[in-house]
Amino acid sequence: MGGLIFGYDIGISGGVTTMTPFLQKFFREVWEKKEANKSTNQYCQYDSQTLTMFTSSLYLAALLASLVASTVTRKLGRRLSMLFGGLLFFAGALINGFAKAVWMLIVGRLLLGFGIGFANQSVPLYLSEMAPYKYRGALNIGFQLSITVGILIANVLNYFFAKIKGGWGWRLSLGGAMVPALIITVGSLVLPDTPNSMIERGRTEEARAKLKKIRGVDDVDEEFRDLVSASDASKLVEHPWRNLLQRKYRPHLTMAILIPFFQQLTGINVIMFYAPVLFNTIGFGDDASLMSAVITGVVNVAATLVSIYGVDKWGRRFLFLEGGVQMLICQAVVAACIGAKFGTNGNPGDLPKWYAIVVVLFICVYVAGFAWSWGPLGWLVPSEIFPLEIRSAAQSINVSVNMMFTFLVAQVFLTMLCHLKFGLFMFFAFFVVIMSIFVYYFLPETKGIPIEEMNQVWKSHWYWSRFMEDLDYPINGNLEMSKGGQGPKLV
Numbered sequence: 001m002g003g004l005i006f007g008y009d010i011g012i013s014g015g016v017t018t019m020t021p022f023l024q025k026f027f028r029e030v031w032e033k034k035e036a037n038k039s040t041n042q043y044c045q046y047d048s049q050t051l052t053m054f055t056s057s058l059y060l061a062a063l064l065a066s067l068v069a070s071t072v073t074r075k076l077g078r079r080l081s082m083l084f085g086g087l088l089f090f091a092g093a094l095i096n097g098f099a100k101a102v103w104m105l106i107v108g109r110l111l112l113g114f115g116i117g118f119a120n121q122s123v124p125l126y127l128s129e130m131a132p133y134k135y136r137g138a139l140n141i142g143f144q145l146s147i148t149v150g151i152l153i154a155n156v157l158n159y160f161f162a163k164i165k166g167g168w169g170w171r172l173s174l175g176g177a178m179v180p181a182l183i184i185t186v187g188s189l190v191l192p193d194t195p196n197s198m199i200e201r202g203r204t205e206e207a208r209a210k211l212k213k214i215r216g217v218d219d220v221d222e223e224f225r226d227l228v229s230a231s232d233a234s235k236l237v238e239h240p241w242r243n244l245l246q247r248k249y250r251p252h253l254t255m256a257i258l259i260p261f262f263q264q265l266t267g268i269n270v271i272m273f274y275a276p277v278l279f280n281t282i283g284f285g286d287d288a289s290l291m292s293a294v295i296t297g298v299v300n301v302a303a304t305l306v307s308i309y310g311v312d313k314w315g316r317r318f319l320f321l322e323g324g325v326q327m328l329i330c331q332a333v334v335a336a337c338i339g340a341k342f343g344t345n346g347n348p349g350d351l352p353k354w355y356a357i358v359v360v361l362f363i364c365v366y367v368a369g370f371a372w373s374w375g376p377l378g379w380l381v382p383s384e385i386f387p388l389e390i391r392s393a394a395q396s397i398n399v400s401v402n403m404m405f406t407f408l409v410a411q412v413f414l415t416m417l418c419h420l421k422f423g424l425f426m427f428f429a430f431f432v433v434i435m436s437i438f439v440y441y442f443l444p445e446t447k448g449i450p451i452e453e454m455n456q457v458w459k460s461h462w463y464w465s466r467f468m469e470d471l472d473y474p475i476n477g478n479l480e481m482s483k484g485g486q487g488p489k490l491v
Contacts, residue, residue, distance in 0.1 A: 001184040002082065002123035003143045005089055005177060006116050007150020012173050013055045013109075015158030015293060021167030026102050027051050050102065052411050057106050058113040059407035063400045065117025070396035072118070077193045077201065078126040085118030086185030090178055097175025112177065119184070120399045124383040125391065129194040130214060133450045137311035137380060144376035145304045150180075152297035159294060195224075196388065199231040226452040230388040241393050249390060251464040255443070256382050256394045260402035262435035263378035264409050266327060267428025268370050292360075299364045303371035315447040316377055317439060323373020324436035328429055330366035334359060335425035374435075378402070384446055385454055 016022050023031035030051050065088075073081040092111030099105045124143055131139040157176060161169030195214070198207035207227070211220045244253050310319060337359045382398040416424055444457045444464070458464045 001146070001180045001187060002085065002119040003146025004150040004153070005085075005112075005180045005184065006120060007147035007152075008154045008177055008180060009058060009112055009116065009150075010147070011151035011154025011293070011297070012158065012177070013058070015155060015162070016170045016173050017051060017055070019158075019162050019167075019170050019173075022170040026054075026099075026105060052414060054102070054105055054109060056407045056410035057109045058116065059403045059410065061110040061113025062117040062120065063113075063403035063407065065114040066121050066396045066399035066403065067117075069118045069121035069399075070392045073122050073125065073197075073395075074200065074392040077197045078122045078129070079188050079191055079193050081118050081122035082126070082184060082188035082191075085115045085122065086181050086183075086188060088112070088115035088118065089181035090185065093175055093177035093181055097171050097178070099171075099174070108174070115181070117399065117403070120402075121392075121395060124379055125395055126194055128383045128451065129196045132215065134448065135312065136384060136451075137316070137447060138308045140380045140383060141304065141308045141311055141376040144379055145301065145308065148297070148300040148304050148371065148375070152294065152301055155293040155297045159291065196227055196231070199227050200388070204228065226450070230452050233387075233389055235389075244390055244393055244397070247467055248469060249394075250467045251458050251461075252386055252390065252394055253397070255385060256397045257401050258438065259378055259382050260398055261405055262431065262438070263374050263402065264405035265428060265431040265435070266370055266374050267331065267425065267431070268367070268375070295360075296364065296367050299367045300371045300375075303368035304376055306368075307372035307376045310372070311376070311380070312447055315445050316381055317443060317445050319373045320377060320439040320443065321436055323369045324432055324439070326369030327366055327373075328432045328436075330362045330369065331425045331429040331432065333362045334366070335422050335429070337362075338425070339422040381443070381446065384451055385457075387455065388452075 017027075017030075020031065023034070027050060069081055069084075072084065088111050092108045092113075092115060094108075095104055095111065096108030099108060124140060127140045127143055128136060154173070154176075158173055161172045163169070164172070192210055192214070195207040195211040198204070198210060208220065208224055211224055211227075212218060215223070243249065307319060337355065341355065383395060386394040416427075420427060442463060444461045446454065446457060449457060455468065459468045
């Protein structure tokens, strides 16, 4: 449900902003521009700062909330963080559904954003900590799968709500987020807290019982000891934020910043935006934009399932690199096609059927490449590489960087589309090349490694090992202490 709400909010705003009654009511200048030049420049018709503000205020709020959420998640447990998220969602969806003016829309979006900050902070952590490490990758990608399902549901609902006579369908679209919000609120009251989080708050005996229940076996001593020693080590850390700057956390910090940064610069947002114009030309008519969103949504869900199947089998690195190559090829083809037909003035003239079909096909292959590599792994890899003592703080950085760049890309995207034209695809393709090189040289494989032993991965890496002092993490000292990859001495 945490992922579903996030996906729903991403998907819903795009569809609602193409609904004419909605634009007439809140964003007249966009509507007038859209009506005035139906025939001419397709690149610039949505270039409006207030409209972008409506969409991207969500991400700004999520950024702020995730910073607060880290403290809540650490001090009060993962569950309460989810509960707050659910309540904030509910309030936001309610205000949006009954919005009378632009400020109400933006306040509602801000509340939704705060909710997302809490949910995106606690849900991936909760999953990583609850999952047996054999299935950690697959279960964690369940979160990304729910995001894609949320986007798909939003697209399908938009398609039908847009048809409602009297033009109040957008109220249902925006208010619909109340349903998953209620479920996550009620659900978080029923869920058990993670053993890691209980130990962190000093409830060790409860945690042992909980661990037995979750793993379904009586002998959990080994894992339990790992958790306790990891937690004791993390208790010695007074300031997780200042701690992140220590030399030995350099690899973790690098990943927490670069992975979400690259994830936003794959250009997935551009593709999702371009689809409508193309599908229109295949002859779908006005429902086209919403229909095309549904098609890309289906591809998105299907490819995420592939990733769930493969992530613990083929490993993270393989998926990252394969997805990168796939996206690169598709971006080049799409840029060439769009450049050839739309040219620089943004007027496509008459598009032949086969041409639009080719582009749509490559867009789907592109979306698939993203959905089994950078999409899910951008959330999975950061959440599994952090040691407990910095986990909450580092996850916050991961979420905030993600939101910050989502915000920036969303805010400048329509303006860039207006000025760079089809060159926008080349801009993103350039980043895909860079991120693939980065993964190839700097990201170690993390499949099948227990979270508590993740430090060994960095120690044996050709580059990162120089940041890992032997003093901190003895590889074979007293087994009891270093089993968790946490040495007896914390510097």
